[in-house]
Amino acid sequence: MPDTCLNQTDSAYQCFCSAERLDIMRLTQQKTGLPVKYDKHCLTSMTREERQRRADAKETHVVRLNVPTSGATVVDDMVYGSVSYPNAVIDDQVLLKSDGFPTYHLANVVDDHLMDISHVMRGEEWLSSTPKHIILYNRFGWRAPKFAHLPLLLNKDRTKLSKRQGDVFVEQFRDAGFTAQALVSFVALLGWGPEHVHDKMTMEQLIPAFDISRVHRGGAIVDTVKLRSLSKAFLIEWPAEFERLTPAQREGLDALRAAISTQVSSNGANQIPADRLTDAYLHAVVFTMKDRVSLVPEIASYASYFWVDAAPDTQASSGPFGALLHAVRRAFAENLSAAEFTEDRIIATIKAQLPREDQLNGALKALRMAVTGAKSGAPLGKTLQVLGHSRTLSMLDNSLAVAPQPSLH
Structure with missing residues (x-):
């Protein structure tokens, strides 16, 4: 067992201190300006045999890491470089809780070793805990993996990203309509940038371009406005086929x-x-x-x-372009088949019904409102082509039916 191995070499020791004693100890350290850390009372006030006897008697205790009192522990980080931590300020971390279950620090080291983990990449908030992990690797006689501590994701006010201030789960972005492609590109470019600047990158581009040395130090602000812009950039590439x-x-x-x-x-x-x-x-x-x-x-x-037929638009059908709409409707029905109902042929047919060329914009606006009920949208020829010949005539008929047929001037 890892804890037995550590206890036998004094790399770890049992601690029987009560919660009350620990509270008093911390308050005293705070008042005197000392580092707030365990004072090794149980290590220095009793022998290994006495601690073991009390543990065998089922006396409540935890097991702590025995951190050296002098020297320093150096973390060679792939993002932050070489960071030295004086051992005098590193706490004797609890490794086993009073119920016998390991804390994250012990479980993390043992688990990563048993799985032959070569690289540990995690948030920068874990950098200060890494000296404890390196001490554990050394005490076990194991090779430590390479560490890379990545910048945190931050809200606009530079607080840590949390669900209290907005969406943080992938499912929430997916349900909002963001594609995996846009989200991957957005997250990859948070706190990292390729040698040559890109607004967006696919996974195929990201893999060969990634270089850990270009990861930024410090937090990266999550700007959903940028994410929307990125999503639009990918959407514009939507293929015709x-x-x-x-x-x-x-x-x-x-x-x-x-x-x-x-x-x-x-x-x-x-x-x-x-x-x-x-x-x-x-x-x-x-x-x-x-x-x-x-x-x-x-x-x-x-x-x-x-997908839902617009309500009849009386304004468009009874306005100054009402007669033109009747003429366009007849031309659509008589001159274009369903197969010929394409953007170019649609616009050409509309132009052929105009008494004057300068009426085109007004005519297109009136036709759009009569068919779709909207004042703006995608190019009208494309819109009508998607709606199709039969449905365009039907929707146009609905609007024309509610207004008298005017004369065309």
């Missing part, structure tokens, strides 16, 4: 589908037709809207007309 979607992008379609379901349920709308929730259709929607949002699920509320 469905077959080229990555696994992460396909997960984005699932997230969008879930967001649509939530959005529709909250609005009390009827069930969405199945053909508006297929992967192929949602892919076309995302490709059309990728420049307008930062997160794929945001499309559910930003452009709900892709």
Whole structure:
């Protein structure tokens, strides 16, 4: 047993001090300006045999590490370099609690040794505990692993990142619509930077570029605004071809589908037709809207007309472009088939109905409102192409039906 081995060599010892004595000891040390640490009372006031006799008699005790009283313990850290800790200020850490269970410090060292751990990379708050671990490795006669203490993740006020001040779990970011690709790139660039600056990096780029010497000292602020910007940068790369979607992008379609379901349920709308929730259709929607949002699920509320027909727009159909909308509707029906209903042909057909070229912007705005009920969005030709020939005519009919047909001037 590790504790028996340490006790037999005086590398560790039993401590029988009560909680009351320890409290008085710490208060006295604080008042006199001494380091707050165990004073080795049980080591110096009784022999090893006496301590063992009391332990064998089941007297309540803990087992402490016997830290040298002179010299220093040096931590060679891959981030912080060589850090020397005077042994006089290192506490005789409790290794075994009174119930016989090991503390983290003993369990960590033994577990890492038995698993042949070569590198320990952990938060910088553990740097000050590392001298105790190195002493333990030395006492056991084991080779210590290499240590790298990484900067903490901080809130904007430079306090340690915690769930009390925002999202800290991967699942929370995933549920919000952030892709694994964006989150990996964001976290990798917190407290570390490659030799050549990049705004975003894929896992394939990160692996060969990583260099531990470029890890920063000190905390890294988690800025979700930057994460949204990074997410948008990845979203803009959404491919036009469905077959080229990555696994992460396909997960984005699932997230969008879930967001649509939530959005529709909250609005009390009827069930969405199945053909508006297929992967192929949602892919076309995302490709059309990728420049307008930062997160794929945001499309559910930003452009709900892709799955729920917009309410008829009387303003667009009865306004100055009302007659034009009737003409465009006839041209769509008579001159374009479903297969020909593409962005270029749609815009060309609209232009052909205009008495004057300077009316194009107003005409597009009126047509957008009549079909989608929205004043802005992705390019109208792309939007109508995704909605399709039949559905565009149907949604346009809904708006035109509520207003009289004006004359075209």
